[in-house]
Amino acid sequence: MAQLPCLIHEQKKPMSSADFKELARSQMSKKDASFLDQLSLNETSFKKTGCSFIDKWNNWENSLRLSLAKQRAVKLKRENDQPSGAPVFMDAAAAASKAIDETSPLDGEEVIDKARWYAIDSFTWNDFFNRNNVYAYYLKLLLLERCEAFNAEKGFAEYKSLYASIVESAQNTLGEST
Numbered sequence: 001m002a003q004l005p006c007l008i009h010e011q012k013k014p015m016s017s018a019d020f021k022e023l024a025r026s027q028m029s030k031k032d033a034s035f036l037d038q039l040s041l042n043e044t045s046f047k048k049t050g051c052s053f054i055d056k057w058n059n060w061e062n063s064l065r066l067s068l069a070k071q072r073a074v075k076l077k078r079e080n081d082q083p084s085g086a087p088v089f090m091d092a093a094a095a096a097s098k099a100i101d102e103t104s105p106l107d108g109e110e111v112i113d114k115a116r117w118y119a120i121d122s123f124t125w126n127d128f129f130n131r132n133n134v135y136a137y138y139l140k141l142l143l144l145e146r147c148e149a150f151n152a153e154k155g156f157a158e159y160k161s162l163y164a165s166i167v168e169s170a171q172n173t174l175g176e177s178t
Helices: 017-027 030-038 052-075 090-101 105-123 131-149 152-177
Strands: none
Touching: 017 030, 017 131, 030 131, 052 090, 052 105, 052 131, 090 105, 105 131
16 A cells, blocks of 8 residues: 655645746636735835735835935934835834844845735735735735745845945055055
């Protein structure tokens, strides 16, 4: 008799965001599928999209980014030139403050990504069977792919390389001015 594999111990990678997006497109109306193109972790807009979930996400992400910029300006004792009038989400502001206080950039990024995950959940907490869960799942896949891309050793090597180039550039500039 053949033995069944133990699925509990197998770790399977989630579907890629690109594959999920393609699958979701094939199952959604054209209008709902078009909203997938407006979801991102990198770019958000203050413009209304016509989808309440995406508008909430964009407003939350913009609140996070503006809060991060404000916290960085305070930490560097610089003036904050960020536009006012944007919606402020207290959980986004709190995440920004906590992320800035972390001892390493990687720890700060983890704080931010956890806050993003919880925000996505808060926008779909009672939407069980509608398009918003598809959008939320897509954003979560983007977050997982982002987290997977973090590598402490590569990051430290890049940091050392950037630092060395800055020092070399500064030395060259000092050498030219004398």
